[in-house]
Amino acid sequence: MLGLIVAALRARRAAAVVMLVLAAVTMGAAVGAGAASGVLQKNAATARIDAATPAERTLSVRSAVSLGSQPDDIVSKFQALITGVPAERSVLGVRYSGVLRVDDLRLPAELRAVDGFCGNATMLQGRCPERDGEIVLPPDVARQLGIAVGDPLRQDGGSGTAVVPLQLVGLFAPSDPLGWYWSGLDGVAAYTTRGTVAKPGGAAVATYDALLPATAFDRPAQISTTVNRLRAGSLEVSSAAATLATTVAADRRGVRRGLLLVQLQVLLCGGIAIAVAAAYAAQERRADAARMAIRGLPPWRILAGTAGQSLLPLLIGAAWAVAVRPALWQALAVAVLVVVAAEWPATRASVPALLRVVQPRRPLVAATLEVCVLALGAAAVFQLAAEPPADVRRDTGLGLGQAAALLIALAAGVLATRALLSAAGFAGRTALAGGRVGGALAGLTLGRRRTAYRIVPVIAAATCVLAVAAQDWAGAAGARADRAAVEVGADRVLRVAPMDREGLLAAVRAADPGGRDAMAVAIGAGTGTPVIAVDGTRLRAVTGIALPSLRADAPAPLTFTATTLTLRSASAGSTVTLQLAAPGERVTAVFQTPGFLAAPGTAATVESTVDAAVPQCAAGCRLVSVETNRGPVDLLELRAGGTVVVDGTTFADPARWRTTLARAVSTVQAGQRDGHLRLQDVDPPSERPRDNRLYVVDTPVPLPAVIAGDLTLTADNDVPRVRVFGADVPVAPHAVTSVPRGGAEGVLVDLEYAAHVAGPSGGVPTTAAERLEVWLGPSAPADLPDRLRAAGLTIAGGDSTAAATARAARLAPAVTLLAGLAGGLIALLLAAVTAAVVAAVDRRQRGAELTALRRQGLPAPTARTVGRWTSAAPVLVAVPVGLAAAVLLRLLAPAPVRPFADRWPVPVAPVQWLAILATAAVVFAVLLPPALWSRSTRDGAGRSR
Structure with a gap:
């Protein structure tokens, strides 16, 4: 019988090859789907973990400790309690909550000593703390306190603690503000040594943050077990790793089930194809069945002779797959039954019926x-x-x-x-x-x-x-x-090292004067959602996105180009300080007006003209604010190199000046009169941060803002406000469905206006991490990054759509x-x-x-x-x-x-x-x-x- 089957297969090679191919492709695809499932699950899990934010991979442990006179020993004992936590990177530190004090000014802030701080911070001025009592601050915090590098200050932890004398030795910016190291270091803080944190004598908090490796997310239960074990030791544990592990497990399950569905579909398609092929092959072999019946062979031998012509190539094509994956024997058994069922009618038919060219219909079966x-x-x-x-x-x-x-x-x-x-x-x-x-x-x-x-x-x-x-x-x-x-925002995005926002804006405009290929962007946080400040004059050209305009009519900035300023004022002796914004830096011009003797009880003033050197303004500066440490003082005129920058009418215009928009108490009292502006210090009874500046109004009020999402905006006198780089800015909101980078939730404002409102950044905002970027359009030339570097930008990385x-x-x-x-x-x-x-x-x-x-x-x-x-x-x-x-x-x-x-x-x-x-x-x-x-x-x- 086997010889007969082989001879028949030689005569009908095409049908045999087709059946073999059908079996091999069907079973091979099923085996391939099963083999690929494990690899694809692993690759998908790795990609999910790589795409996760640093906070999603971090496990944070906190515990109250008393540092005493041996803070290093106490921190080591705390670290010994944290065992069995897998870590790709880890950071150990201590914190102490209190208040930084400069004279009567108080600013709630923490003292922090964190391992690896100096390696993850860029010192803008000064140096890292080396000895006890030395601290470094972000520039905006130092500005709120009114101190500079080298100035003294104090730390007050409250009742029962010692007042610690401190010295500011540097101003810093995070090297990677949105990197893993800084993800858990939010809030206002002074960074120092462990010995300094121990000096107040109160209860501190020891901290341990671990970046979990990718392998930790293969076992979600182990993460939960580790968290529960640490909590059982009276440690405070917080982590989003369990959520990420659940997502990874769901991804694995999705890939596994998706491949299972693919395997099922292939098997069904292959089974149908084999059934059809077997049925048509059976029609061709009816003459073979007739000849065997004429010779008197029993039905089972006829079935073996005809069905064997399909079963032999079927088994050859599928046997290897069953050997690799034994679970496929069920599919092979079904295929064998289908082939036998297709050949079975030939064993029941008469010889004349088998030899008929046109076969009779079987309407009931069909x-x-x-x-x-x-x-x-x-x-x-x-x-x-x-x-x-x-x-x-x-x-x-x-x-x-x-x-x-x-x-x-x-x-x-x-x-x-x-x-x-x-x-x-x-x-x-x-x-x-x-x-x-x-x-x-x-x-x-x-x-x-x-x-x-x-x-x-x-x-x-x-x-x-x-x-x-x-x-x-x-x-x-x-x-x-x-x-x-x-999410990316533009065709390409270049990440820029910390610098002043206006310096970024000027550098990008200098590198791309046409305004169609590059756009300066600063991304911060406000109202719980991203605040994206972009160069509104270039948004549509670079991104191709049509949004409501972020620009509006506003008073012209008070700018000048000179190396010397001349202030004409009238006072009884005071110090007038002008804050100026030059590309990439802040400039301070101090005018010491002369004092004189006046009769008791009189408030006589004398007019004077004082010069101040500002060599940084040789390439241009903008007047940001004016302040005085005493008063009253009447500001009459400001000249730059002989050209009037601010005349008496502008000084006297109340629409050109405002008090602070930051979360601070204004300590300046302004009064506009005919031809001059009178400033005088006041001392409000408040321990909140104070600001004694009067700022130039050179932005539209309220500020145009494009807002996506259902945001809860703060309101002041029925005017909605948004937190923009530390300032509560009144806005004129325009609702849209999505904004670049923010997606369904975000606030889009003009960078130039935002920089003017919030003030020069000095590289770091006060309340949240800030990312500076340059967005490039699809037609940006290849040498544009080099031109940006030549303009003074340090490109630290990038991304693209x-x-x-x-x-x-x-x-x-x-x-x-x-x-x-x-x-x-x-x-x-x-x-x-x-x-x-x-x-x-x-x-x-x-x-x-x-x-x-x-x-x-x-x-x-x-x-x-x-x-x-x-x-x-x-x-x-x-x-x-x-x-x-x-x-x-x-x-x-x-x-x-x-x-x-x-x-x-x-x-x-x-x-x-x-x-x-x-x-x-x-x-x-x-x-x-x-x-x-x-x-x-x-x-x-x-x-x-």
């Missing part, structure tokens, strides 16, 4: 199969419409909805086949009555060959699976690109969708191989029929046309049916894989028409040419009598 397929398709539609959308990240069961694409397409293919056969028969008869020979032959041929077009459901199912996967992948790819554009999109493409949702697309292509390959089986089986009879017609006078072009279009009809019918099923499926339910694991909005159309068209082009390109140019049509058309 109708039963079709009803079952239609019922399953209807059940899948009902489940999709009635149940909530599926989500591969959740542990849900596998139901009909998971195979909906196949079931709906199969049902639609069955209906399309019925419609095709009926319509073809009617069209053939109509054409015959009208004398159109070609149309009559094509229609009648299609109508008669009912079994030959059961391939339609297979092609429709494969097309639907591929179209659904292509839609999901295309929609997610577009959503990832849109999100990357919003393309890089952000690539990062998102490595996360679990994108990986799962790409695997689904690969599964769809495999389904198409299986359908193409099955179509080849059908063509091989049908080739001989169709070629013989066309040859007979040619001998009876049928023209060769007509024969060729009939042969080609009867071969192409299943493809031309099945592909639109599969595409329609894919559209219906996405209209009924969204994709089970969201493009993002978080709640980022995804405004993606349910039907991706471009993906549908691309799928149609691919399927037609794969299936149509072999059908149109099959050998039988050429041979039948070319033969003659």
Whole structure:
């Protein structure tokens, strides 16, 4: 019997090879999906961890300690309590809460001693603290206290603690404000030594922050166990790592389930393809069964002889896969049963029935199969419409909805086949009555060959699976690109080292005078959401985003270019200080007006003219504020190099001056009179930070702001306010759906106006981390970064929309969708191989029929046309049916894989028409040419009598 089977396989090599290929591709895809699952899970988890913020990977431990006279020993004992915490990096420190005092000015602030501080800070002035009693401060904190490097101050921890004398030895800025090291160091603080923190004698707080390695998130339970163990030791523990670990676990689960669905779809498509191939091969082997029956062989030997011709290549193609993954033996067993079922009718038929060219119909069997397929398709539609959308990240069961694409397409293919056969028969008869020979032959041929077009459901199912996967992948790819554009802000982003905001603005404008390729940006925090300050004059040109204008009419800045200032004033002797903004730095001009003796009880003043050297203003400066340490003083005129900068009318204009917008108490009293401005100090009864400056108004009030999200704005006299770089700024809000970098929640303001309102930054804001960037447009020249460096910027890193999109493409949702697309292509390959089986089986009879017609006078072009279009009809019918099923499926339910694991909005159309068209082009390109140019049509058309 084996020899007979081998001889038959040699005679029918094409059918044997096709069955072997079907089995190998189906089982190989299943094995590949299983093998790739573990690798893809690991890659997706690694990408998720790499994309996480530093705070999401940090475990923080706090404990109250008494440092005493040996702070290092106490900190070491605290560190010994923290065991078993895996750490990629860690920071140990101590904190002490109190108040910094300069004379009567009090500012709540912490004393902090943190390991590695000097290596993670940039000293703008002075040096790092080396001895006890030395501290460093951010520039804005020093400004609020009114002190400079070298000045003394005190630290007061309250009742029962010692007042500690301090000395300011430096001003610093974080080297990487948004890096991991600074993620837990928010708030106002003075950085110093451990000995200084121990001097007040009160209870301090020991701190330990650990950046967990990527391997820690492979075991979410271990993170929870570590947190619970530390808390059991009376330690305060906080961490978002458990949430990240849960997300990583959900990503792994999503990839695993997504690959399982791909494997299931491939097995179903392969099973259907094997069933169709086996059925058509069984038709070709009916003559073999008749000859064995004539020789008197029993039915079981007939079954072995015919079914063996399919089972042998099937087993050869699938055995290796079962050896690699034994769990696939069930799928192989089903395939064997399908092949046996296809050959079984031949063992029950008589010899005359087996030798008939046109086989009798079995309407009951066909109708039963079709009803079952239609019922399953209807059940899948009902489940999709009635149940909530599926989500591969959740542990849900596998139901009909998971195979909906196949079931709906199969049902639609069955209906399309019925419609095709009926319509073809009617069209053939109509054409015959009208004398159109070609149309009559094509229609009648299609109508008669009912079994030959059961391939339609297979092609429709494969097309639907591929179209659904292509839609999901295309929609997610577009959503990832849109999100990357919003989160990054521009086509490219360059990260800039800390510097003055106005210096950044001037440098970018100097490097790109055209204003179309680069834009200065400063990003801070306010009202709990990002505050993005951009150069409003360049926003649309660089980003291409049309938003309400951030610019508005405002008084002109008071600017000048000179190295000497002359102030004319009238006073009884006082010090007048002007704050100026030069590119990249702050400039102070001090005018000491002369005093004189006056009669007791009089308030006489004398007019004087005083000069002050400002060499930093040789390239230009802007007047920021004016202050006095005593009063009253009348300001009459300010000249720069002989040119009037501020005349008496401007000094006397109340619309050109304002008090502070920061969270401080104003200690200046201003009175505008004819031709002059009178300033006088006041002493309000408050311990809040004080500000005795009067600021120039050179921005619109309220400030134009574009706001996305439902923000709760503070209000003052019914005017909404936003926290912008430490200042509570009244704003005129314009609501939008999203803003660059902020997304669905954020505040967008003009950088120049924000810098004028908040004052020169000196590199670091007071209340929150601030990131300085330069956004580049898509047409930015390659040498623009070099020009920015030449303008004085230090580029510390960067990002781009393309890089952000690539990062998102490595996360679990994108990986799962790409695997689904690969599964769809495999389904198409299986359908193409099955179509080849059908063509091989049908080739001989169709070629013989066309040859007979040619001998009876049928023209060769007509024969060729009939042969080609009867071969192409299943493809031309099945592909639109599969595409329609894919559209219906996405209209009924969204994709089970969201493009993002978080709640980022995804405004993606349910039907991706471009993906549908691309799928149609691919399927037609794969299936149509072999059908149109099959050998039988050429041979039948070319033969003659």
